[in-house]
Amino acid sequence: MQVVILAGGRGTRLRSVTGDLPKSLATVAGRPFIEHQFKLLAASGIRRVVLCTGFGSRILEEHVGDGSIWGLEVNCSRDLPERPSGTGGAIVQALPLLEEHFLVLYGDSYLRVDYSAVAAEFFSRHVPAMMCVYRNRGKWDRSNVRVRGNRVVHFRKDTPLGEANWIDYGLSAFHRRVFELLPRDPMPLDLASVQSALVDRGEMSAYRVTRRFFEIGRPEGLQKLERYLTSGSGVV
Numbered sequence: 001m002q003v004v005i006l007a008g009g010r011g012t013r014l015r016s017v018t019g020d021l022p023k024s025l026a027t028v029a030g031r032p033f034i035e036h037q038f039k040l041l042a043a044s045g046i047r048r049v050v051l052c053t054g055f056g057s058r059i060l061e062e063h064v065g066d067g068s069i070w071g072l073e074v075n076c077s078r079d080l081p082e083r084p085s086g087t088g089g090a091i092v093q094a095l096p097l098l099e100e101h102f103l104v105l106y107g108d109s110y111l112r113v114d115y116s117a118v119a120a121e122f123f124s125r126h127v128p129a130m131m132c133v134y135r136n137r138g139k140w141d142r143s144n145v146r147v148r149g150n151r152v153v154h155f156r157k158d159t160p161l162g163e164a165n166w167i168d169y170g171l172s173a174f175h176r177r178v179f180e181l182l183p184r185d186p187m188p189l190d191l192a193s194v195q196s197a198l199v200d201r202g203e204m205s206a207y208r209v210t211r212r213f214f215e216i217g218r219p220e221g222l223q224k225l226e227r228y229l230t231s232g233s234g235v236v
Contacts (some may be wrong), residue, residue, distance in 0.1 A: 001046070001048075001101060001102060001103055001115075001116070001122075001173075002040070002048040002049070002050060002093065002098065002099045002101075002102040002103070003046050003048070003049050003050070003054060003101075003102065003103045003104075003105055003115065003117065003120035004050045004091060004098070004102050004104045005024075005034075005037065005049060005050070005051050005052065005053075005105050005106075005107050005138050006052050006087050006090055006091075006104065006105070006106050006107050006191070007023075007034065007051055007052060007053055007060065007107030008052050008053050008054025008055060008057070008079045008084070008087075008107070009022075009023065009054065009055065009087075009107065009108075010054075010055040013217055013218045014026060014216065014217065014218065014219060014222065014225055016219060017219055017222060018199050020056070021056060021059065022031040022053070022054075022056030022057075022059070022060045023056055023107070023108055023216060024037075024107050025056070025059065025060060025063060025145055026222060028215060028216065028222060028225055028226055028229065029225075029226055029229035030076070032063065033108075033216055034060070034063075034064065034107070034109075035070070036104065036110060036229070037105070037107075037109075037110065037235075038067070038070040038072060039070065040110070040111065040112065040115070041072065041115055042070055042071045042072060044071070044113075044115035044116045044117075045115075045116045046115050046116065046126065047072055047135055048072070048101075049067060049072050049073065049074045049075070050074075050075050050076070050077060051075070051076045051077070051078075051099065052079065052090040052091070052093075052094055052107075053077070053079065054074075054078070054079035054080070054084060054090070055078055055119045055121055057076075057078045057079070057165065061076050061078070064076070065112050066100065077090065077091065077093055077094035077097055079107050083187070084187075084188050085188050085189065086187060086188030086189045086190050086191070087106075087187050087189075087190055087191035087192070088179075088182070088188075088189035088190055088191040088192075088194045089116070089187045089189040091104065091179050091184055091191065092105050092179050092184055092189065093184075094106070095176070095179060095180065098176055099116055100175065100176050101119075101122065101123065101173065101174070101175055102173070102176070103115060103118065103119060103122075103171060103172070103173050103174075103176060104171070104172050104173070104191070104217070105170065106115075106170045106171075106175060108173065108215050108216045108217045108221075109169075109170035109171070109213060109215050110172055110213070110214040110215070110216070110225055111132075111149075111169060111171055111183065111209075111211075111213055111214075111216070112211045113169075113171065113209050113211065115129075115171075118130075118132060118171065118173060118207055119173065120175035121197040121207055122158055122205075122207075123157050123204050125150070127175075127197065127203065127204075127205045128174070128175045128177070128178050128203045128204075129172060129173065129174050129175070129178055129198045129203060129204050129205065130144070130172065130173040130174075130204070130205040130206070130207050131152050131155070131168060131172045131195065131204055131205070132168075132169035132170070132171040132172065132204060132208075132209050133145050133147055133152065133166045133167065133168065133169055133207065133208055133209070134164055134166065134167050134169045134208075134209050134210075134212065134213060135166055135197045135208070135210075136165065136166060136167035137165050138161065138162070138165075140167070140212060140213065141167060141215075142159065142161065142167070143145055143159065143164040143165055143166060143167045144156055144157055144158075144159040144164055144166075144167055144168060145159075145164055145166035145167055145168055145206075146163075146164050146165070146166065147166050147208070148207045148220075149206075150205055150206055151202070151204065151205060151206055152199050152201070152204040152205070152206045153203070154199065155163065155168065155192075155194050155195055155196050155199045156196060161191050166206075167213075168192075168195075169213055170213055170215065171207050172195065173207075178194070179194075179207060180199070182194070185215075186218075216230065
């Protein structure tokens with residue numbers, strides 16, 4: 001299955017580490033972060049990637065090239081930094097490159113999951129969308145999801161503390177028609193708002209994962225991933 005990586009954000013919270021580089025090129029354990037993502041995808045048998053770029057797009061696209069170094073086929077969809085379309089709008093803009101079904105991965109998420117297994121489960125359920133969820137209980141970040149059976153019944157980024165035990169893992173699956181039906185304007189469009197609307201309509205399936213997530217959106221998150229990747233012990 002095709003994987004879309006949302007890598008267009010400005011990464012302002014990570015600027016003290018990255019300077020003028022996009023956060024996908026932040027150095028973690030001796031290599032740019034996006035290379036760690038590519039390694040995980042390739043290990044799961046993923047071969048096709050659409051990289052949605054924005055801030056620092058030129059240097060990121062030059063580094064990635066066609067992806068063949070990592071055994072991938074990478075195509076890029078570039079957002080305009082002066083008129084950002086948002087995480088959901090970036091997917092709408094990338095529609096000419098997208099297949100009928102695809103996974104969406106945040107550009108600052110390091111997820112040790114079998115991406116091909118997620119794709120296979122999505123195909124088997126015949127639903128418009130599926131969100132990977134982790135039983136977080138507020139430990140690694142604010143929990144924002146409630147699950148009933150195989151369905152997400154609540155998702156809000158601003159869910160009050162103590163009102164949810166699960167969290168959006170940073171990986172979702174979609175049928176192309178979800179984004180074909182969205183207006184191209186007005187922008188920006190946040191992916192979370194698209195997901196919330198699907199949940200409210202009862203159209204968001206839940207895929208439960210058991211391994212914690214890492215994210216490098218903040219310096220402390222990058223440091224935790226650095227310790228994990230360099231310790232060899234899995235302890236953070």
